[in-house]
Amino acid sequence: MKKQSSAKGFTILSAANIINKLLGLLYVPVVTLIIGNYGNGIREQGFKFYELAFVITNTGIPIALSKIISEQLASSRYRLSYKTLRVSAMLLISGGLFTSVLTAVLAGPVSNLMHSPESYWTIMALSPALLFTSIACIFRGYFQGRSNMVPTSVSQIIEQVINAVLAILFAWFAYQWGLKFAAGQGLAGEEMMHEALKFAAAGATVGVSAGALASAGYLYWTFARNKAEIIDELRYSSTDGSEMSSSDILKWIIRLGVPITLGSAMIYVTQLIDVINTKSRLIVAGFSEVEATSMYGVLATQYTKVLFIPVVFATALGTAVLPSVSAAAAVNDRVLLNRRIANAFRTIFMIAVPAAAGLTVMSKPIIYLLFPKAPDGWDLLMIGSWTIILITFVSVQTSVLQGIGKTYVPTVHMLIGLGLKLIVNYTLIAVRSINIKGAIIGSAVCYTFAAIMNYRALKKFTGVRLNVRKIFNRPLSVSILMGFFVYLIYHGFMFMMEWLIKSAFVLNAVCAFAAIAAGGLIYYLLMIIAGGITADDIRRLPMGERILAYTAKFPYMDRYLI
Structure with missing residues (x-):
């Protein structure tokens, strides 16, 4: 099967992620025209819980699989790599099914915890996607371990196209149905509209499950098409695969996957913290419940969606560089390891710094272009655009530390940073003149702390010294x-x-x-x-x-x- 360099893999994943983000920027404004900032607030509150559940289920294990497969193939242990694939498939499918059911069961309590009972139907609509994404992640992790980023990239585009189309259609139909349902309940005026938006927000997430199913189907088809070639290479395996039992492989995957999951989950925990305490602290600041939900919708949609376009480069780079860093660490090649680490940071700064500068200058035109009917988030984007540098830096640091086996280190640093964010959020959001901007300041404090501590850890464990100039x-x-x-x-x-x-x-x-x-x-x-x-x-x-x-x-x- 064709293998790609980490540079080419990064380019392929970045291109796919750019396409996905552009598709997102095309359909989110259309959905916003249907459901508005209030509907976006409901949708994003439910979506943040789904994202955390997704990361817990589907991030650590595929990355661990990628790392393990890369190391096994480097030493020609083809039979063991195929055995590892089967064990991880069992783990991901069972985990995805369990998380999917658990998410549906917890939809009510979680929506109440987030002070957003109206997001109940959104969480319910998203729950099936957790099983389908788990199936997709089996093959993504395997292909990435073989340094083949094309199947992952194509599957992501398929997923986003279907999601975009169905999000618009179901948001519209659910809103129309919601208006009729609310009228039948005797509601009128704003109460009727808010009731309808509850269902429209859920409708806007239906495409997530459908897209995930299509993505999983494509990846399975790609794997099946290449299976004969994969089976054929087993003849050249340096071992017979019996050196590790299935239970040993399972323990290895979990040992690597859990800290990676915790590290990856930190970004989404920061966003969930925003969900839980932003609305309540805005109400303390004197805003109504509808105003607080709408303000959160602006933060989560107009600010975050645009801000995280450059962040996809860090995600792609981290995914592409992890197998190469792991391979260098596995053979204890310190010179190669440091060169790959330095190149990763150099690449991400070349992308993140101009992106931050561009968004600062163009924040108002961009938001007015994407959200012409409700351009309320441009000031948040202008203030928070420079956090791109911190977020991307920490993301790549986390991948590198995971690649050299120090998986718990970035997790601990982010946990401490999250504690600082929680304090800053709680204090500043309740100040009416600061309001929602307090969440941005809290994130900046969190990532600044994590970036400093991660860099110190990298110097300690690898001896890498970055040429700052x-x-x-x-x-x-x-x-x-x-x-x-x-x-x-x-x-x-x-x-x-x-x-x-x-x-x-x-x-x-x-x-x-x-x-x-x-x-x-x-x-x-x-x-x-x-x-x-x-x-x-x-x-x-x-x-x-x-x-x-x-x-x-x-x-x-x-x-x-x-």
Whole structure:
């Protein structure tokens, strides 16, 4: 079966994740037109619990499987790797079924705990997805362990396309049905609308289960298509697979998977903390229950959805780099290990820093473009955009520490950070002038603490020393320049085009796209001039030679591409 480098795997996963996020940005505004900020608040409150349940069930084991398979294949233990796949499949399917049923049973108590009884139907609608995603994760973990990221990427796109289409359709039909149901209950006015939105929010999540089922089906089909090749390689196994029993493999998977699950769950625990205490503290600050739910909807949809687009690069990089880090650690190659760690951090800073600068400058145009009917989250995005750097840094740190076997270390650091976030949230959200922004400040405190402690741990366990000037200062300096030019380009286009384009929405869209495209090109060229991107970096990209040839055609650029 075809194997890819971690750089190519990162590129493939990143491309798939970008497509997924773009699809999300296309359908979420449409859903928002149907259910509004209040409906988004209900939907996201239920969705945050589902995400945590998903991470607990489906994150640690597939990553552990990826790590174990990678190590086994590195030593040609093909029979043992196939045996490991069967054991992990049993574990994931049984775990997914159990979690799916448990989520449905706990929908009522959990929705009450979150001070959101209206999210009950949303949680119920999401519960079947946990079983289907567990089945999909069996094959994703296996393929990623073989450094083949294509099946995972394609399955994610299939899942998101189906989710996007059905989310819009079912949100609309559920809202219409909800209006009739509420009218039959004798409700009218805002009470009728709020009752209908409860069902519409649940309808907007139906696509999650359908998409997960389709994704699992595609991955199974891909595995079945390659099974003959996988079985054939068993003949070349260096062992007969009997060196470990099924129970030993199970213990190994759990031993690796549990700390990875805890580490991965921390991001979603921070969001669940926001769900649990944000609404109640906003009410303490003097906001009504409907206002508090709507404000949370803005935070979870307009702010978080846009903010986490660059974060997918960190997730993709972490997934792609973990097997390569594990392989280097397994053969105790310290030089190779440190080089891969340094390259991972260099790559993520080259992406996260300009993304933060761009979102800071373009926060208002982007939110007005995506949510024209209720553009309430642009100030949150402008304030919180720089947390992208912290979140992506911690995400890659966690993957690297997991790859070298220090799985509990980032988990402990995040738990302490979560304690700090809880204190900050509780204190600041209740201040009316700060309100929902307190959740952003709390997250920044949490990730700052975790980033510092994780970096200290990496230095201790690997001896890695990052060249701060090279991997951070260059992207930062270039990003500040890029942000300045993007600001001028956007407002310059607005000034020149406003007499030609009368629609405010179209005018903003044209100018925003022009500024973002120009900003990306400016950053790319300036990074080459500053020495932050080399010709070798470009060659490692898909179609790298072609990109390099086009780049060299820009005036004076050939002298920097040596």
